[in-house]
Amino acid sequence: MTISREDVVRVADLAHLELSPGEIDTYRSQLDEILRYIDKLNQLDLTNVEPMAQGISRAPVGEDGARESHPELRDDVAQRCAVADAVLAQATDAAKPFFRVPKVIDR
């Protein structure tokens, strides 16, 4: 068994998911099966292999010549965007310019 019931509860907590006892058991056995399958990656020798984090390999940003290798990037200057009303209109509870949520700090 690669993943325990306690692991599932801990991960659900990290992910802010409230799982029922039935869901915990189902996910435990399904994640266990998936993780066992994923273990096949351990068959590969990955010494000296660089990780690939992006959609396609590209030169890293921020080094000399970054502008040349990333002509698509604009200057890092803040721009105004006038969508506050439209955005707040989507919230269940908003009081411009804020989103309202249950009280976090008690005085």
Place this chain on the structure above:
Amino acid sequence: MSAPTGTATPWTVASVRQSLGSKKISARELASEFYRRIEERNPELNAYLTLSPERAYEQADRIDAALAKGEALPALAGVPIAVKDVISTAGVRTTCGSKILETYIPPYDATAVERLERAGAVILGKTNCDEFAMGSSNENSAYAAVRNPVATDRVPGGSSGGSAAAVAAGLAVAALGTDTGGSIRQPGSFCGIPALMPTYGRVSRYGLIAFASSLDKIGPFTANIADAAAVIGVIAGHDPRDSTSAAVPVEDYLQEIERPAKGLRVGVPEDYFAEGLDTEVNEKVQAGIALLERLGCTRIPLRMPHTDYAIAAYYIIATAEASSNLARYDGVRYGLRVPGSTLIDMYRKTRERGFGPEVKRRIMLGTYVLSAGYYEAYYLRAQKVRSLIARDFTDAFQKVDVIVTPTAPTPAFRLGEKSSDPLQMYLADIYTVTGSLAGVPGISVPCGKTKAGLPVGMQIFGPHFREGSLLRLSRAFENAGGFAT
């Protein structure tokens, strides 16, 4: 196209243009005809979740007014198009197939949608999909499954099942889908239509609601290759609003498809024709490759040794990115909010009620592989394997111009057949996730039907930003009768 289930006559970009130009039909009448078809067929297929007739007729009237004035028409003038419901449309509900966004109305358009409309397209509505594009059968939609128009007891594929079904059933001339691990190509294969996943960065992701940001791509479903070339030509290109969008010139796809396929070197990786491949699918794809040889292409056997590790790497990377991207659904800013006694309690209750089982499963897996103590064992390892898979492609493209494989190991399966076994469902993506990880473009083209009449798709991969080669080969294949049953 005379499918047993009564598929309507297919319109194409070219026939729309011709009919509008000759005044045989107005853009408004055409939109109305499509809404009539949708009304008739959608209750059975469930391909559309939301229709946008107001917006569609407004655009159609603009096209008709331009026609009346004798103005030159843009590339997709009057062409009725459907948009997958993970792509933002200003003022038109966008649910991602999820209860958590049941009432969400985006304040802006995705760049791809904006470009389609600027080119004259008429947006009919939003299509059903697996929740947050997570699935291979469309059965994970919170708004019920889509049925395959070719065989309605079968799935249309996923996650862009609604878009594929809409085009295959003649309920749209073209549709936008999204592909993260196969979600354009596999439904294209299952529904028997061309389906193009462009290179990562070729089409702006601005306004695409994120699933896995290093893998997500927008691309078209169409009735033929010329239409695929027309649509991708409109939506491709650099967008300053997406920092991963590439500043690489866009090829002239309509010109590319006129070039013969003769001389192209076609790589055939034996790793894609191994255990688990359906016999009839294998036969059809082999026949497709033989046809390419008759068209003057050279067949070159290949090995792509890391293919077998792609599913494992993909399901770590995609779920890790998803767990992070979906953290934003907490009831605060948009979508569903379930009241709670504390802020955290509100998050938990909202997410519990708003997300379906597959989305929760992937958030759980993604959170697990990124959690303390497991990051290196899973996530970092998967990223390294991703490098090896990308290298398989780079090495192959030293020797060949394109790579040809089956799109999926089987034809469309039955509704409910795999929905209780997540791992079996994931394994159905085995031939598509490789290209997704490498960021290369891939297309699925119909290459015949099984004895039971189910479509089979042949997948063609090309080097980064060489969509033109894929379309060129696909067009030659289509012309040579490769699409016939």
